[in-house]
Amino acid sequence: MDTFTLNWHITEACNFQCQYCFAKWQKREQKELLHTPAKVRLLLDEVAQLPVLLNFKTLRLNLVGGEIFLYPRDLLNIIQEAKARKMHLSAITNASLLDQHLNNLIATHFETIGFSVDSLNTATNTAIGRCTKKQAMDVAKMKAHIASIRTHNPKIQVKINTVVNLHNQGEYLGDFIQDVKPSKWKIFKMLPILDKRLAISDGEFQAFLDRHQQFASIISSENNDEMTQSYLMVDPFGRFFQNGQEQGYFYSEPIIKVGVCKALKQIPFSLEKFSRRYLMHAGL
Numbered sequence: 169m170d171t172f173t174l175n176w177h178i179t180e181a182c183n184f185q186c187q188y189c190f191a192k193w194q195k196r197e198q199k200e201l202l203h204t205p206a207k208v209r210l211l212l213d214e215v216a217q218l219p220v221l222l223n224f225k226t227l228r229l230n231l232v233g234g235e236i237f238l239y240p241r242d243l244l245n246i247i248q249e250a251k252a253r254k255m256h257l258s259a260i261t262n263a264s265l266l267d268q269h270l271n272n273l274i275a276t277h278f279e280t281i282g283f284s285v286d287s288l289n290t291a292t293n294t295a296i297g298r299c300t301k302k303q304a305m306d307v308a309k310m311k312a313h314i315a316s317i318r319t320h321n322p323k324i325q326v327k328i329n330t331v332v333n334l335h336n337q338g339e340y341l342g343d344f345i346q347d348v349k350p351s352k353w354k355i356f357k358m359l360p361i362l363d364k365r366l367a368i369s370d371g372e373f374q375a376f377l378d379r380h381q382q383f384a385s386i387i388s389s390e391n392n393d394e395m396t397q398s399y400l401m402v403d404p405f406g407r408f409f410q411n412g413q414e415q416g417y418f419y420s421e422p423i424i425k426v427g428v429c430k431a432l433k434q435i436p437f438s439l440e441k442f443s444r445r446y447l448m449h450a451g452l
């Protein structure tokens with residue numbers, strides 16, 4: 169395993185309002201770091217040391233939110249700074265803000281692009297909160313964006329992320345998966361870390377997986393334990409954070425203040441769980 173993946177939640181802002189969303193962090197500073205290019209440079213200088221510190225060859229920076237395309241100019245700056253440091257790039261989006269320009273940007277700069285899809289049903293997406301004030305997620309438009317991105321970059325890896333929760337646990341997403349043919353489909357059991365309202369049981373999660381058994385070769389599923397401490401994550405204010413049990417998140421001090429080595433020691437992170445997940449799911 170050569171590549172270490174760091175998930176940077178560049179912003180908490182999102183135009184959707186999923187009830188289970190865990191993109192909510194304690195704010196000590198007013199401004200998210202992505203809006204200050206000098207701080208972005210300092211942060212990327214620090215995290216660029218992670219592969220050497222953890223004995224990997226390269227770093228993949230996975231940009232997540234919130235919704236990362238709310239701030240395209242700041243996003244482009246991050247992309248350019250990351251590429252200047254030879255980082256591999258991937259991202260997750262809800263696709264609602266995409267247009268031709270952003271599709272080209274994705275196709276040009278990202279090796280992998282992930283789309284969040286919980287349901288093909290408008291009523292379910294609305295119940296989850298996977299909608300703006302005016303409109304629920306548009307599955308047809310997402311498919312068109314994926315096709316456009318692939319036209320520009322046929323080698324890009326398309327990944328689908330699904331969070332199984334109270335509203336979609338009985339549904340079937342196979343038609344969409346069949347159409348889009350993602351290289352990976354990550355299926356998560358909703359993590360009741362900040363909000364427990366849409367939580368489901370292990371049995372309900374397993375039933376969802378069983379219903380989609382025909383896609384087993386591309387599915388990587390994660391229950392709550394497998395998700396805990398197996399990701400290294402940075403919040404919009406430049407701190408490592410990690411899922412706690414009942415109390416939300418553990419935080420490090422800001423990475424650009426104390427340096428990446430000290431900050432890394434301040435949060436629980438299991439390199440063994442990280443490695444196990446990546447070996448099992450081939451780099452997801």
Ligand code: SF4
Pocket residue numbers: 182183184185186188189190191233234235262284298
């Ligand atoms: S689309 Fe993602 S970031 Fe936005 S509210 Fe839903 S889960 Fe949160």
